[in-house]
Amino acid sequence: MPHERKSAYFLPALAALAALMALVGAACRADVGSDGVFPTPDTTGFDYRGLSGEVRVDGSSTVFPISQAVAEEFSKVARDVRANVALSGTGGGFEKFCRKDIQVSDASRPINQKEKDACAANGILNDDIVEIQVAIDALTVVVNPQNTWAKCLTTGQLQLAFKNGGATKWSDLDPSWPSDTIKFYHPGADSGTFDYFKEATGLRGKASNEPAHRSDGVASEDDNVLVQGIEGDKNALGYFGFAYYEEAGKKLTAAEIDGGNGCVAPSFEAALKGEYIPLSRPLLIYTTTTLLDDRDDVLGFVKFYVDNMNALAEEVGYISLPEDLLTAQKEKIEPFLP
């Protein structure tokens, strides 16, 4: 009979669907335990459990790992706040921030005048903007391990190397180096790392009366692609964030940088002391006084950020702030606390 036939198909399907739903249901009730790596976040002086709402964070992919770690830990103590972190680049973050689409903006460079004007057009005045430094980042210039000559590069050599129409052979940078053709690798134009490198080496282009960054190299937003490329190419020269070098780039050789005071290898210590110039920079988050005044969930998130960012920044590979700088950041949100 046809009726038996179809129920024979249909019941197992229903059972499978029910099992799936049950699994998801179980998943929803289960509790997420915390781990040993970051056991006790600093939650002093604030009632996180009582908060609710949605805090949207967006912006720099460089700051993302810190904000993600903060959101992850914050969600464990403030269970009713839906904190989420996206990454559309520093510029994209500011755009959304000024449109009031998001509450916290991640940035790997300070906000510029054009962005301030866009904010003001939407009623976020200059005085309303709160800037908090969360960590220090450093860029690492890397070469293939078989490269025995480019041990130290000056800022001038970096500029010549990455200038549009600049050096093509190693011997163009230093006559004593081989005359092999250099293969260039660098982050894509949307990344804050790319912007920062251009700024630090004086390659911001015509508008700033500087030469432009070359565009004939291998460009990728995915640092993995850069690492793999440089690993397989003896004549490769590239750069990316220090955190990524610490994590996955150890198979490559980091070049020392001479910013005018001799060769300095990239390291936490050098960046903190301000010796690793010009390739170390502050990482920032932005919010507004209005949000800190009116939104307890945003205030809670930012306070949690400031109280825990030093431990978390180090964990994800950035350089945490020295004591005096950290105190200065904490003071910025002090007036808003209950």
Place this chain on the structure above:
Amino acid sequence: MAAPPAAGAEFSLKATGQVARRQALSRFSRYVLLSATLFAVAVLVYLAYDVIQTGWSRITLDFFTNYPSRHPLQAGLRSSLLGWLWLMGAVIAMAIPLAVGTAIFIEEFAPRNWVTSLVRLNIANLAGVPSIIYGILGLAVFVRGFDIWGVTIIPALGPTILAGALTLTLMILPMTVIASVEAIRQVPPSIRDGSLALGATRWQTVWFHVLPGATPGIMTGIILAVARAAGETAALIMIGAFAFIAFDNTALNQSFTTVPIQIYNWTTLPQEDFRKNAAAGIIVLMVLIVGLNLIAVLIRERFRRT
């Protein structure tokens, strides 16, 4: 009467000359086609084997109950799976009435003139538009809102489940409409004629006779289209679903992420263990999509017999 073949001159069916050449070509083409099929299957088997070998060890209950994390071994699919279920539910709920309604109108009600021909042609063309274009459309219209001369037509929804579902519904609409139109066309005209001859209105004919007959085709088409939406990444990244989410979605107006985006996210991270998570996520996604296709097959089987 034909004489039996003499000994030594056995009767043979072996073809010679042109017939032999044609038969050889036929055998040859059979092997070419077989190897084409085997090639596709082999690639698929290799991919599945590679993914399962890499990711199987990460398929534990914790993988489903944990939120994403910066620690690969504690990271899980919880928020992305929930976001995915919400998104798919909303897409199905919106795609079915829109697609069926459009198809019924085009096939049963609309007059056949150059305007409707143009509409049909356009729908067929829309099916070939890359998904990222729909992502850009979704960002401009649904996420940021749509105003005409200061009048809000669509309010800004933000990077929410609703915005994502509307975008994906638009994306799969051409496919679902085409499938529904084809299914409705399969219903024999004699059924319509009979119904109309007995005094039923056009709507009664459609509701009681055409739609039941077309349902298996419509449902199959819609679920296969939804399966495409299930694996969609580019359009959703465009509307801002590439995010770290550590909460359970409870409503359509919340930020979200989905399983394919979570997989993509994991593949971009440097730590090796995240690759295993990505492979495990692919296994889960494959099971979910096979499940969707299975439901399509079951529905077709069920309705075909009534």
